[in-house]
Amino acid sequence: MPFAIALLVVGIELSPMHFIYTGPLLTATPALAAVTMGPTGTLAAAAFALAISVTTATYNQAWGTQQVYTNFLAVLVVSVASFTLSRAVQTRRQSELDQIRRIAMAAQDVLLRPVPARLGPVRTASMYLAAEAGAQIGGDLYEAVQTRYGVRMIVGDVRGKGLPAVRSAAAVLGAFREAAHYEDDLAEVMNHCTAALRRESAVVEGVDQAEEGDQVEDFVTALVAQVPDRHVVQVVNRGHPPPLVLRHGEVQELLPASPLPPLGLEGLSSGVLPKTESYPFAPGDRLLLHTDGVIEARNPDHEFFALPEAMKALHTFSPPKFLEQLHQGLVRHTQGRLADDAAMILVERLGEEANETRRRS
Structure with missing residues (x-):
């Protein structure tokens, strides 16, 4: 879903419909990736979103406008926050999994020694x-x-x-x-x-x-x-x-x-x-x-x-x-x-x- 949204933004920005404001859609890409794809997927989605932001701004010759810098900064901030959150969630889940494995090993020692x-x-x-x-x-x-x-x-x-x-x-x-x-x-x-x-x-x-x-x-x-x-x-x-x-x-x-x-x-x-x-x-x-x-x-x-x-x-x-x-x-x-x-x-x-x-x- 995050990459599908990013591709939709590319299609809009490189078409005659580029006047449509796509900043919120692009900003949502790393946030959605953090929910479903883990830290690696979040990092990839964030890099993809930033690359699209630079590419579309260059293609539309929009550098120097406040809207471009605002979109770029929003994507960057959300990407950093999403990656940090995804890493924290992964660490917590790994800790819970390790605890479950320790309990399972203890149960095995009792049940199947x-x-x-x-x-x-x-x-x-x-x-x-x-x-x-x-x-x-x-x-x-x-x-x-x-x-x-x-x-x-x-x-x-x-x-x-x-x-x-x-x-x-x-x-x-x-x-x-x-x-x-x-x-x-x-x-x-x-x-x-x-x-x-x-x-x-x-x-x-x-x-x-x-x-x-x-x-x-x-x-x-x-x-x-x-x-x-x-x-x-x-x-x-x-x-x-x-x-x-x-x-x-x-x-x-x-x-x-x-x-x-x-x-x-x-x-x-x-x-x-x-x-x-x-x-x-x-x-x-x-x-x-x-x-x-x-x-x-x-x-x-x-x-x-x-x-x-x-x-x-x-x-x-x-x-x-x-x-x-x-x-x-x-x-x-x-x-x-x-x-x-x-x-x-x-x-x-x-x-x-x-x-x-x-x-x-």
Whole structure:
């Protein structure tokens, strides 16, 4: 708009209609730019307006008249004021953005804290990739804790994005962190997560119904896993992508025997209760828990990311380097444009020698 007005002034001043007084229009150009275009745009619009003022005065041979100097001075004063105001607004907005980012980082440290490098009989690593530019947290969740029952982990994906997804993720994670330490049955840990999501959804539904009259239906795909002292991994899967085990350079999916719906969609389960399933997990094996943002990442040709093949190529790397290489592979595959958040936890089962050393220390 500012440049369109400036061009309109040029058209009038270089035409037989140049007797029309265009000073107010030209003066408004930097002021409008300050509202919509920031300091750089304001500076460009001001320079353009001043150049037009000089050009039209020269073309119309109007130098020496009071009107020309008045217009030129008005444009100059408004330009300086507009640029100063635009810089002040930009500085304030940047300060507010920095504060929001600091709050987001603090929230991430509480909600999605990195897992320790060593938990009991396993080495671990975690990674969270937000699809939204500038985002720190989203609808994916993960956690790993050491308990008297073994190392327990959760990974999940909340339907939707934004603050409602973050609230649901926080509810599920809070329930897991509490129940993981006192429920001996892994399925009961999952049931606590289900109850927490139901309570959170009831609160959100009540607020939304009061405001809009609509019903809210949230659900979370979730998977909890446990690595006890014996050489197995126990899993309860509620509609989540199955974890992958990397063993001797080969990858195996841990598919559930009885698939169950996600948390929040218990009405689709036909009365089937969650149960814990066990799979071999020997020293040297690696377990990857992940969200669908990893396996559903597509390249420009709409081809999915080949996660098993990528894992096979990285079997010699340490857990943190393993996930970092997976991250780089995802970035290359999608050309830096993730369509969904992605969370990963990698767990490596240690041998008895390493466990014995840990117990002695």
